[in-house]
Amino acid sequence: MNLLEAARIAARGLRTNKLRSVLTMLGIIIGVAAVIILVAFGNGLQRFVADAFGPLANQIQITKTQGAISGNRAARDLTDADVDALSDRARAPALGSVTPSVNGSAVLQVVGDGQYRSSILGTQADYLDVANRELVVGSFFDDQQARNKAKVVVLGPNPVATLFGGRAGEALGKDVRVGRTTFRVIGVLKGNGQQDDVAVMPLGAARSYLLGGGDVVDSITVRAVSTDAVSQAVQQASAILDQRHAIRNPDERDFTVTALQRLLDQSSQVLSFVTIFVAAVAGISLIVGSIGVANIMLVTVTERTREIGIRKAIGARRRAILQQFLIESMILTGVGGLLGILLGIGLSVAAGVVLPRLVADFPVPSVSVGSVVLAFTVSLLIGLVAGGYPANRAARMRPIDALRHQ
Amino acid sequence: MIELEHVSKVYRTGDIALRALDDVSLRIDDGDLVAIMGPSGSGKSTMMNILGCLDVPSSGTYRLDGTDVGRLSDNRLADIRNRKIGFVFQSFNLLPRTSAIRNVELPMVYAGTKDRRGRARRALARVGLAERGNHRPNELSGGQQQRVAVARALVTDPTMILADEPTGNLDTASTVDVMNLFVELNEAGRTIVLITHEPEVAGFAKRVITLRDGHIVGDERR
Ligand SMILES: Nc1ncnc2c1ncn2[C@@H]1O[C@H](COP(=O)(O)OP(=O)(O)OP(=O)(O)O)[C@@H](O)[C@H]1O
Ligand SMILES: [Mg+2]
Numbered sequence: 001m002n003l004l005e006a007a008r009i010a011a012r013g014l015r016t017n018k019l020r021s022v023l024t025m026l027g028i029i030i031g032v033a034a035v036i037i038l039v040a041f042g043n044g045l046q047r048f049v050a051d052a053f054g055p056l057a058n059q060i061q062i063t064k065t066q067g068a069i070s071g072n073r074a075a076r077d078l079t080d081a082d083v084d085a086l087s088d089r090a091r092a093p094a095l096g097s098v099t100p101s102v103n104g105s106a107v108l109q110v111v112g113d114g115q116y117r118s119s120i121l122g123t124q125a126d127y128l129d130v131a132n133r134e135l136v137v138g139s140f141f142d143d144q145q146a147r148n149k150a151k152v153v154v155l156g157p158n159p160v161a162t163l164f165g166g167r168a169g170e171a172l173g174k175d176v177r178v179g180r181t182t183f184r185v186i187g188v189l190k191g192n193g194q195q196d197d198v199a200v201m202p203l204g205a206a207r208s209y210l211l212g213g214g215d216v217v218d219s220i221t222v223r224a225v226s227t228d229a230v231s232q233a234v235q236q237a238s239a240i241l242d243q244r245h246a247i248r249n250p251d252e253r254d255f256t257v258t259a260l261q262r263l264l265d266q267s268s269q270v271l272s273f274v275t276i277f278v279a280a281v282a283g284i285s286l287i288v289g290s291i292g293v294a295n296i297m298l299v300t301v302t303e304r305t306r307e308i309g310i311r312k313a314i315g316a317r318r319r320a321i322l323q324q325f326l327i328e329s330m331i332l333t334g335v336g337g338l339l340g341i342l343l344g345i346g347l348s349v350a351a352g353v354v355l356p357r358l359v360a361d362f363p364v365p366s367v368s369v370g371s372v373v374l375a376f377t378v379s380l381l382i383g384l385v386a387g388g389y390p391a392n393r394a395a396r397m398r399p400i401d402a403l404r405h406q
Numbered sequence: 407m408i409e410l411e412h413v414s415k416v417y418r419t420g421d422i423a424l425r426a427l428d429d430v431s432l433r434i435d436d437g438d439l440v441a442i443m444g445p446s447g448s449g450k451s452t453m454m455n456i457l458g459c460l461d462v463p464s465s466g467t468y469r470l471d472g473t474d475v476g477r478l479s480d481n482r483l484a485d486i487r488n489r490k491i492g493f494v495f496q497s498f499n500l501l502p503r504t505s506a507i508r509n510v511e512l513p514m515v516y517a518g519t520k521d522r523r524g525r526a527r528r529a530l531a532r533v534g535l536a537e538r539g540n541h542r543p544n545e546l547s548g549g550q551q552q553r554v555a556v557a558r559a560l561v562t563d564p565t566m567i568l569a570d571e572p573t574g575n576l577d578t579a580s581t582v583d584v585m586n587l588f589v590e591l592n593e594a595g596r597t598i599v600l601i602t603h604e605p606e607v608a609g610f611a612k613r614v615i616t617l618r619d620g621h622i623v624g625d626e627r628r
Pocket of ligand 2: 450451452
């Protein structure tokens with residue numbers, strides 16, 4: 001007897017018990033679909049984080065250390081001279097760009113309209129690139145405007161919401177009083193959820209008209225020439241500042257150098273742990289489904305002992321019986337696995353279409369081929385294992401014992 | 407050729423041992439038509455199961471065409487049941503929820519025979535059930551089920567047909583039909599062993615063996 005014949009007999013066996021076959025399959029379908037969907041959500045989240053923060057991977061933040069420094073000295077401010085030293089390509093070849101900024105806050109006022117207290121960020125023309133941000137309308141100030149301390153401002157979404165009812169187009173070109181100086185709005189930032197309460201202007205303008213502070217800068221954002229050069233860049237920047245601040249022992253540093261890459265690595269590691277954990281939970285439902293298959297196959301074999309007896313009595317070899325029941329259970333789990341894959345992919349795709357419409361910026365689930373292959377392989381293996389024991393038991397029965405079974 | 411030598415079969419139920427066959431020796435030549443008679447519980451089915459390689463003796467040897475069946479592997483036994491023997495069970499033993507024609511095809515499925523449909527149809531026609539091929543066992547009368555079982559036993563053209571009360575559920579007319587079929591098969595060279603309670607059926611046989619309490623108490627040739 002060939003395999004095709006065994007498969008036909010097995011399929012007929014399953015068809016005579018349609019409802020039971022479908023219910024058993026359902027366990028596998030749900031298990032496989034759950035694995036695929038949850039892994040897809042985890043992947044989507046990982047990809048979302050990578051897309052959002054990936055461009056920041058070569059960034060290094062330098063700030064003045066807050067509080068007391070060991071050695072009982074007061075921390076020295078970061079200054080324009082520090083920025084100039086860091087900008088020296090000969091001394092710091094791993095540094096691609098150096099962007100100083102000053103922070104403060106001030107009241108923004110539109111004539112006739114309300115007012116709003118916002119944080120102020122004075123920085124350079126490459127801010128959008130460095131901070132990985134985009135504009136909704138307008139343009140950012142250029143190098144020349146930065147040098148000339150032009151009285152122009154780019155508003156974040158929060159001040160626009162209060163002062164212009166959220167209509168970015170309306171804000172563009174308007175004059176806004178910032179502190180006691182009038183600035184022209186030349187652009188509006190797209191929100192990033194982190195720094196939306198902000199008014200960005202040329203560093204010189206912020207110092208001259210609002211914050212004062214001489215040559216002090218509050219933070220320096222450095223970009224390494226590549227993500228691979230990040231640790232080199234950290235070393236070079238630290239060395240330059242150590243020298244300038246006369247620091248011999250790294251413990252006594254009065255500045256902090258933070259590479260975002262390390263934070264990103266940690267967060268993506270946490271996310272992959274979460275994905276694995278969630279997939280494991282889904283895997284449990286697959287195991288429950290497989291116990292269902294094993295249970296049904298045991299019941300089937302017991303119930304059909306007489307049938308097995310008849311088949312053996314008229315000449316079925318052990319192998320034929322073994323094949324029949326193994327194929328039955330593999331059809332259950334194989335077809336269940338395929339349907340589960342279809343369901344899992346379908347729901348993941350549907351979720352990718354629907355959820356971002358309901359929840360802004362919802363990470364689109366991304367089905368991983370690995371999870372599909374794994375789930376299908378596992379479901380076939382389940383069929384083999386869960387069906388194997390009952391099938392073997394059936395195959396080993398002596399014909400007369402099987403025939404006498406009531 | 408069938409040879410039983412000092413064959414016994416003991417059934418144990420709890421502490422009680424029951425000798426269903428007690429030291430039976432018997433020889434049936436090829437081409438014979440043998441009826442086995444005896445009261446209920448005398449060991450007829452027990453002996454038939456051993457002859458059909460479905461069960462093994464507790465002691466003694468069974469030689470089929472010179473081979474000691476007790477030494478054969480599981481697969482060889484399956485092949486013998488499939489090709490050499492056609493077995494008609496006392497309780498039909500048809501596959502439920504499976505059409506008559508598929509039931510008749512079944513031995514050929516395991517033998518890998520070609521043109522199963524055609525052969526199965528001809529076998530059903532021989533037992534007068536040409537029109538009933540698509541009926542399931544539960545849609546057939548006891549006598550019709552019995553005849554499907556006969557068709558299944560002869561469809562593979564076995565050299566030996568073993569039938570446990572093949573006419574037990576048949577009316578007189580069908581009984582004569584089935585017995586004529588057996589006689590015809592016997593005349594074509596098949597060995598036929600059948601169990602019966604009815605003297606009319608035994609009347610068709612060339613040799614009648616009588617069992618009682620696991621012993622052969624009568625053996626006459628007609
Ligand atoms: N599996 C078994 N376990 C225990 N005892 C059994 C078993 N099968 C048969 N017997 C006993 O063996 C004896 C012979 O049984 P067997 O079925 O061979 O009788 P029989 O001659 O075919 O009877 P009948 O004409 O009623 O079919 C009976 O007493 C029966 O109770
Ligand atoms: Mg009997």
